[in-house]
Amino acid sequence: MLLFVAEVGQHSSHKNNHVRQIARDKQWLYPQYHDSQHIKIKRPDELEQEMKDPPENIDKSILDRIQGSMLGMALGDTLGAPVEFEPPEYLTVNPVTDLQGGGTWGLKKGQ
Structure with a gap:
């Protein structure tokens, strides 16, 4: 799932940069995987062990x-x-x- 936020008339490179920025800032929006092949998604209890205090x-x-x-x-x-x-x-x-x-x-x- 990708979150696209763009206004009419923006250049495509600006849109792509904005989407990449959202992906970096809000990683919790996307599934977290155990491996780089994106085969096995982490379960909530596994993610809880990696959580950090705000x-x-x-x-x-x-x-x-x-x-x-x-x-x-x-x-x-x-x-x-x-x-x-x-x-x-x-x-x-x-x-x-x-x-x-x-x-x-x-x-x-x-x-």
């Missing part, structure tokens, strides 16, 4: 955005379970105001 100089504003989006996803999943897959009209008539059970999957409160 650098100490983390941009706090980016970290805040990441943590906020993760919290928002968790809250959205928890509060939205009873109305999942319902049309917008249903949400207008039945707004979510507290934790409820039920929904498509018959979940318990907060599940």
Whole structure:
């Protein structure tokens, strides 16, 4: 899988350089192999052994955005379970105001 990011009118050499830069910067987007022939892909537990801690100089504003989006996803999943897959009209008539059970999957409160 390759990730192509290019604007209309850019020279092809610039596009190729940009794709190579993405491949270097975001290697986690691509399968990791045991060998140069790209035959056997590493399993998650094998990759975990090679993981390194993030650098100490983390941009706090980016970290805040990441943590906020993760919290928002968790809250959205928890509060939205009873109305999942319902049309917008249903949400207008039945707004979510507290934790409820039920929904498509018959979940318990907060599940």
